[in-house]
Amino acid sequence: MQRDRNEILAESIKRLLRRGATKSLQKIIRKTRAADLSLVFRELSRDNRLKMFNLMGDPEEQGLLFSELEEPIFLDLIGQLKLDEIVEIFENMAADDVAELLGYLDEKLADTILEKMKNEDSLEVEHLMSYGEDTAGSIMVPDFIALKEDMGARDVIAALQNDYLDVEMPFYVYVVDEYGKLVGVSSLRQLVVVHPEKPLKDFMIRDIVSVNTYTDCEKVAELVARYDFLAVPVVDDDNRLVGIVTVDDVIDIISEEATGDILKMAGVGEDYVETQTIFRGTRIRLPWLFTSCLGGLVASLIISGFHESLSKFAYLAVYIPVITGMGGNIGIQSSTVVVRGIATGKINAKDLWAVVAKEISIGLILGVIYGLLIGAVAKIRYMEEPLSLKFAFAVSLAVVVSMSVAALMGSLVPMLFQKVNIDPAVATGPFVTTSVDVVSVFSYLTIATLFLGF
Numbered sequence: 001m002q003r004d005r006n007e008i009l010a011e012s013i014k015r016l017l018r019r020g021a022t023k024s025l026q027k028i029i030r031k032t033r034a035a036d037l038s039l040v041f042r043e044l045s046r047d048n049r050l051k052m053f054n055l056m057g058d059p060e061e062q063g064l065l066f067s068e069l070e071e072p073i074f075l076d077l078i079g080q081l082k083l084d085e086i087v088e089i090f091e092n093m094a095a096d097d098v099a100e101l102l103g104y105l106d107e108k109l110a111d112t113i114l115e116k117m118k119n120e121d122s123l124e125v126e127h128l129m130s131y132g133e134d135t136a137g138s139i140m141v142p143d144f145i146a147l148k149e150d151m152g153a154r155d156v157i158a159a160l161q162n163d164y165l166d167v168e169m170p171f172y173v174y175v176v177d178e179y180g181k182l183v184g185v186s187s188l189r190q191l192v193v194v195h196p197e198k199p200l201k202d203f204m205i206r207d208i209v210s211v212n213t214y215t216d217c218e219k220v221a222e223l224v225a226r227y228d229f230l231a232v233p234v235v236d237d238d239n240r241l242v243g244i245v246t247v248d249d250v251i252d253i254i255s256e257e258a259t260g261d262i263l264k265m266a267g268v269g270e271d272y273v274e275t276q277t278i279f280r281g282t283r284i285r286l287p288w289l290f291t292s293c294l295g296g297l298v299a300s301l302i303i304s305g306f307h308e309s310l311s312k313f314a315y316l317a318v319y320i321p322v323i324t325g326m327g328g329n330i331g332i333q334s335s336t337v338v339v340r341g342i343a344t345g346k347i348n349a350k351d352l353w354a355v356v357a358k359e360i361s362i363g364l365i366l367g368v369i370y371g372l373l374i375g376a377v378a379k380i381r382y383m384e385e386p387l388s389l390k391f392a393f394a395v396s397l398a399v400v401v402s403m404s405v406a407a408l409m410g411s412l413v414p415m416l417f418q419k420v421n422i423d424p425a426v427a428t429g430p431f432v433t434t435s436v437d438v439v440s441v442f443s444y445l446t447i448a449t450l451f452l453g454f
Contacts, residue, residue, distance in 0.1 A: 006036060006040070009028075009040055010043040010044075012028065013028060013044070014044070014048075016028070017044075017051065017052070022055065025055055026057075029052070029056055029061075034061070034064035034065045034068045037052075038068035038073075040052075041065075041077075042073065049073070049077055050077065053081075059088045059091070060093075062089045062092075063090070063093035063097070064093075066089060066101060067093065067094075067097040074101065074104060075105070078105070083112065083113070083116065084116075087113055087116045090121070091118055091121050094141060094143075095121070095124040095125050096140060096141050096142075096249065099125050099129050102129065103129070124142050127142070131214070134218075135216065136211045136214070136215040136216075136217065136220050137234065138217075139245055139249045139253070140242070140244060141246055141249075142242070142243045143167050144231075144241070144244045145159075145164050145167055145170060145173050146174045146176045146180075146241055147159060147173060147200065148175070148176065148177075148200075149175045149177065149199065149200050149201035150199050150200070150201065152196065152197045152200075153194050153195065153198050153199075153203075154196035154197065156200065160173075160188075169230060169231045169244060171188055171231065172185055172186070172231055173186045173191060174241055175200050175201070176240075179240070181235075181239045181240050182233055182239055182241045183204075183206070184200065184201070184204030184208065185208055185233070186200060190203060209229070209232065210235050211234055211235075212236070213236055213242060213243075218253065218343075220232055220245050220250060221250045224245075225250075230246070232245045232250075291430045292434050295434030295438055299324075299437055299441045302438065302441050302442050302445065303441060303445065306445040309445065309448065310445075312452075315382055316391075316445070319374070319378065319398075322374060323395070323402050323440050323444045324402070324437045324440045324441060326367075326370055326374075326399055326402060326406075327403055327436045327439070328406065328433045328437060329406075330366060330407050331406035331409055332410065332432065333410065334359045334406070334409075335409075335410035335411065336410075337359070338359070338424070339424050342415075342424050349418050352415045352416075352419070355411055356412050356415065359407045359410065359411035360411070362407060363403045363404045364403070367401070367402070367404050370399055371397065371399035371400045375395045376392070378392040378395045378396075379391075387452055387453075391448065391451070393451060394448040395444075395448075397447050398443055401440075402439070405436065405443070406432075406439075406440070409432055409435055409436055410432050410436075413431070413432060
């Protein structure tokens with residue numbers, strides 16, 4: 001439904017752009033969220049993107065669109081704008097969003113923009129950019145509500161109404177002591193149900209879940225997902241509150257991490273294909289495809305080693321693709337389950353043998369089911385052959401072995417990578433399927449040769 005709505009919106013805007021209907025376009029822009037407009041920008045030509053952007057007029061709305069645009073579109077659009085326009089837009093954006101966008105730009109241009117921004121805005125942005133990439137400090141919002149523990153509920157509400165109108169995430173009131181150290185937190189709901197004179201220290205939550213400025217973004221995302229927070233406080237080494245990480249940034253982190261894992265599992269790097277040059281895309285995929293190439297060559301050598309069996313019983317070759325395909329699929333399924341479990345924190349290194357045993361059991365059960373099925377088909381297909389029963393049994397057993405070994409490889413390899421602090425996502429895809437193919441071919445031909453009397 002939402003997709004159809006966006007397609008209709010894109011077509012409407014294209015039609016109005018062709019007609020030059022400026023007032024109608026401005027009316028649509030005012031009624032459309034920045035997130036939806038960013039999807040429309042994918043469909044527009046370079047010139048029409050600039051026209052639409054200029055029609056927005058309001059720097060604050062343009063900033064919201066900036067933060068929603070994909071990196072290639074953002075870079076192309078910003079290349080068409082004057083420096084003063086860019087500076088004005090950035091000054092109307094949240095500091096964490098500006099820091100992220102400046103990271104996409106050429107270093108010289110980013111420095112020039114920072115120099116031209118208002119001093120207080122540029123200092124906030126530079127402070128965020130000083131933290132390491134993918135840390136809580138680099139994505140935190142430096143605007144938050146922090147009040148002293150002796151303030152009564154009535155005074156806190158008055159402070160929210162007068163002093164904190166522009167805070168991005170006003171759902172939590174953080175409580176600090178005289179040194180700025182975080183000592184508690186209160187939700188707005190709790191604030192309005194207590195007696196107006198009751199001080200924060202009497203009803204605030206003291207068991208605070210916080211992160212340090214150098215905590216990895218993935219860990220922050222895990223905390224938000226586990227406790228259903230709308231924001232997580234960020235403290236320095238002295239436990240002084242310096243910012244908060246909001247749920248909108250956490251959603252972006254989860255999406256980026258999931259996408260990166262999927263792309264790495266496929267052996268195509270971590271970036272979206274549209275952000276890669278032809279040369280970069282080729283260079284990233286080359287070593288992974290070499291793994292598949294090498295595995296294929298090993299499999300061909302194994303097959304050539306069984307030349308006598310294949311020349312005597314040519315129908316042995318018919319079931320090689322079936323057996324390797326079944327093994328490869330169960331291997332990818334096991335590795336995907338394990339890698340995703342590791343990424344979400346539901347599986348860790350101490351669960352190694354429990355996870356492996358479970359996946360092998362599943363592989364064995366599925367192997368028996370499909371082994372009987374494929375073996376029955378082999379028996380019926382070649383029932384006129386004198387050794388059809390032995391051949392069918394060999395096929396069945398080979399399927400069981402292939403799928404069991406594939407489940408073992410698919411679960412064990414990512415877990416071992418996790419134990420030695422190597423990203424388990426790189427263990428899947430070409431690596432697992434290639435190794436499973438080699439094992440499957442060797443097992444099948446060995447079993448078939450033994451059963452058929454060679």
